[in-house]
Amino acid sequence: MSRKILVLGEVRDGSLRNVSFEAMGAAKLAAGSGEVVGVLIGDAVQSLGNELIHYGADRVVTVEDKQLKHYTSDSFSQALLAVIDQENPAGIILGHTALGKDLAPRIASKLSSGLISDATAVEEAGGHLVFTRPIYSGKAFEKKVITDGLIFATVRPNNIAALEKDESRTGEISSLSVEIKDVRTIIKDVVRKATEGVDLSEAKVIVAGGRGVKGKEGFEPLKELAKVLGGAVGASRGACDADYCDYSLQIGQTGKVVTPDLYIACGISGAIQHLAGMSNSKVIVAINKDPEASIFQVADYGIVGDLFEVVPLLIEEFAAVKQ
């Protein structure tokens, strides 16, 4: 098979997001012997072109404009559609992030194309590209193919392997000038609430708290543990409903679905609604006072005990190991 595939490199705080390299991994497989073209959209993104090439792009097309400093559906649609028009690709792959979730359906609708959202695996079978994706928040999975339009998919962070970075790779970086106009939504303000840097959906380690955390202050040791492990903090619906933390931290069938390498559940009983959001994590550790808690049914390792005793010990132990 030989297909030309576009990959949108998503930029956050001036750096490319890891999920874009994973999208590149999926695109390489989709392209076969065809070309993979990286796309960068922003106000100053030219300098990131080489990194996309190091991760597998054959060449890169950039669209730069001061109106592209912050993402809006209208401005990014115009930029990406212009690249699609120039390149006429067989497919497009990007991350299933806030940006990808907003942009991809817009573009798919505009091009009257199918779109497979939130893919966790991709394989070539019988001349078709087959995408696996979770349904019912990971309680089941489906395999899907595109039957009309572009091979168009968004990929879930942390699931598809990125290619090894190869700094000897070189490729052309060209720029496309696009007139951005008639943007119908205007960004007035952006407030950073997300915890220091590590995004929940992309985190390799998540430390999550439930009702057992007992209050806002109860999250402090969890935050410290997450910090030691370079991870993010999450929560169950119980903890969010009790107002111990912000809803943006909620993991579950309502809330975020996450698949980190390591998930440490602290004082979480393991309601079905929560398990749907995290049970596909690679390794699960449960800490709960109640030995009958259903979280132990899905945990690889369990400690029956008070999280306020266990977590500080864990912080000490991990900190010692890290040194």
Add this chain to the structure above:
Amino acid sequence: MNTYVLLKRTFDTEETIQLSNGKINEEGAEFIINPYDEYAVEEAIQVRDVQGGEVTVVSVGNEEAEKQLRTALAMGADQAVLINSEEDIENGDQYTTAKIIAEYLKDKAADLIIAGNVAIDSGSGQVGPRVAEMLGIPAITTITNLEIDGSRVTVVRDIEGDSETIEASLPLLVTAQQGLNEPRYPSLPGIMKAKKKPLEELELDDIDLDEDDIEPKTKTIEVFLPPKKEAGKVLTGEMNEQVSELVQLLRSEAKVI
């Protein structure tokens, strides 16, 4: 203010999923309004209570969805429309649903359309933005606040935990994120009133669509359940020994640290 809500009937979040003949077994399962669509219904009611006008709740599906539409009416929506697609399409996808909704809405002069940001069953989050694109109106996804002043709209959008304040004008489509509001429970008088509120049932013919127009663009070739997770090792001993053992296991056995 002419407000429309897009609503989907979904499995209850507490249901486990079972397969029969390679398909999701719906027998005996409890169904609910998709939780994100519940925020949409609540928001639409609050908008109407301030701005006036009517709230119309629209669902594409089979006649079973009538129950969820009645619930939305009991919460306070004014009327409901069920577009029954069951006889015409077996394996529709997000394109199919969006096309049906857009076709229905195109001559309705909707000022505001509110949908959930994602359905907890198929989980793609495509229908809202696709409908907006088909109607040629702007869309803002995953909103946690909505304020309307004349035709000017200010929303707060959740972007992976950060929040963005955005200005736009009507007509507009927004998709609801958790935190937008606290959906009310239907009151008893609400439930009584809902029985008398108009619930229109339409077929594809009624909106001038035939099967070819809504041919899906993707196809599901297999549905499967994830491997059942085995309960693992529960550690024993003194707490500090358990903790040391856990860290060792995570390093040497699980190799995640």
